[in-house]
Amino acid sequence: MKAARFEQYGGPEVLEIVDLPDPHPGPGQVRIAVRAVGVSASDPKLRAGTLNFGAPLPSTTGAEVAGVVDELGEGVTDVAVGDRLFGISDDHAGAAEYALITYRAPIPRALGFVDAAGLPVALETATRVLDQLKVGDGTTVLLSGASGGIGSVAVQLANARGARVIGTASAANQHYLRLLGAEPVVYGDGLVERVRAVSPDGADVAVDIAGSGVLPELIELTGAADRVLTVADMEGATTHGVHFSNGFADGNAFHAMSTIGELIEAGRFWLPVERTFPLAAIADAHRWSETGRVRGRLVLVV
Structure with missing residues (x-):
């Protein structure tokens, strides 16, 4: 699969699109064919090495994902192949064609993939x-x-x-x-x-x-x-x-992904996506994020 990765800490130019093995879900995980990836404020910091949780290099990127389930791990009964889900990439490797997710929820009916991908972390x-x-x-x-x-x-x-x-x-x-x-x-x-x-x-x-x-x-x-x-x-x-x-x-509050649909359907919640970028332009997305002037979210489209 195609995925974004960096082999050294540095500016956006260290990001590259590479071929990596397709991931397969373990117990409790599902694999989605990624349609959109949120660019969180921490992504450029992780890439630059200023926010380091100990991930070894080379490192993938992208935590927030939205897409379609195409493979189920052992014991997964709450979703089915073909379901639209959004959630958190288990390996912080969501900027790719496929991602494994454990923290997940159905995408609210009123949202497309791009809008859903901007939601989980925020x-x-x-x-x-x-x-x-x-x-x-x-x-x-x-x-x-x-x-x-x-x-x-x-x-x-x-x-x-x-x-x-x-x-x-x-x-x-x-x-x-x-x-x-x-x-x-x-x-x-x-x-x-x-x-x-x-x-x-x-x-x-x-x-x-x-x-x-x-x-x-x-x-x-x-x-x-x-x-x-x-x-x-x-x-x-x-x-x-x-x-x-x-x-x-x-302790996390990812349970909120399962209930936000009620506010969205009632017209009481929206999160604007300021700009979208193709996966191949992930460096440009990081540059835009680092300006500090983003209103709402930036999203990569896979």
Whole structure:
């Protein structure tokens, strides 16, 4: 099969399309013929070597996939060959013609492969942090970096729980945040004052999604470090006593993939795909991701 791989850490140019053996599912796994692959914010960091979970080189890439089941592993009875599924590539090898997945769910009827491929990581992360902060009816939650993939999802999920959402983003993305249901605030110097202008009491809880060094401000606005989570600033979390949330240590929330269809069908959730790229142009997708200006998601089409 054709698959994206890199043999050394570096810029997008280290990515190449190579021929690899077709994978076959083990117990509990299914194999899908991949139709689309989400490009998450962590993919370029893994490729560059700045976020390294110990994967040996050469390394494949791509965690979020959507496609059609074409082979079942031992013991799999919940899906059938031909089903449309989205989920997480077990080997972080989804940027390929075939992928093995364990965490999976049927693609909601209203979604195509491209839209579904942009969902898994953002949906899991947003659900996990909102659960950890016990965001519910009447909660005021501040999301720092609310216009990207995770932020776009978190705004809408928090709204669905009855929370008030204040979101930070660039000046260009203020209207976009309003469309999602957040009260927008421009990030940067003076953030505390701008948030207090719309919410004099600050926020009950806050999530740092962008990792832009705002943890002290979020602590000031919520009143305590234990009311703040970050998914992007591990060093800052240690410095300021804030919890760094990740699905490895905290347990994942991939169960959200099975229930998001209800919000989609009700017209209460959408995650825009800003651009698509063919698999062969994966380097261009990584370059675009690294600009830091992505609204919603980037997706590879296989």
